[in-house]
Amino acid sequence: MDAFQRALVDERLCIQQCPETIKGLGVFAKQDLSKGLRLFVETPMFAYESKEDALRNIVHDFAMLPFDEQILFIRLFAGVIDTVPIIRKLNHDIGYAVATPERLRQIAQHNCIEGQGTGCVIQFFCSHLNHSCVPNAWLYWNDARNAMVLHAVRDIAKGEEITISYLQESVYLNRAQRNARLEN
Structure with missing residues (x-):
């Protein structure tokens, strides 16, 4: 699996x-x-001080993720014409093709979960x-667990x-x- x-x-x-x-x-x-x-309960893939911080750093931070987590990340929604999340199987070539800096920023733009004055996180399930x-x-964010809880x-x-x-x-x-x- x-x-x-x-x-x-x-x-x-x-x-x-x-x-x-x-x-x-x-x-x-x-x-x-x-x-x-x-x-x-889900721990974040990324945590930032602000959405602007996320947009500024996402390309670099994405490159630091293990490959399996990169595949999860590029499956996230990147805008209204985005079809990648519904593609059943992403291979390495498709993954590389859809991981452009512009698309990574779009994913961050659409998937940052912001807290009032507490920063933002990007998580797969949430x-x-x-x-x-x-x-x-x-x-909500649970400080004791360092995670989002639903x-x-x-x-x-x-x-x-x-x-x-x-x-x-x-x-x-x-x-x-x-x-x-x-x-x-």
């Missing part, structure tokens, strides 16, 4: 194509999940969590997509305000 397959295998969750193809890949429940359940204005999970905030049915709010610090914004923030 390669690194990508190991990353997709979990007893409770899986990454798969969303029924709404505009969303790309998402994280789904493989079984019923109860409110309050810790769904996963990067597949899609947004909902009414999310069923909460993602908990269910309500019961989640088997087959249901696991979603978070990309604006977790702004839960009281109205729809127009949320949409304006998401456009940035």
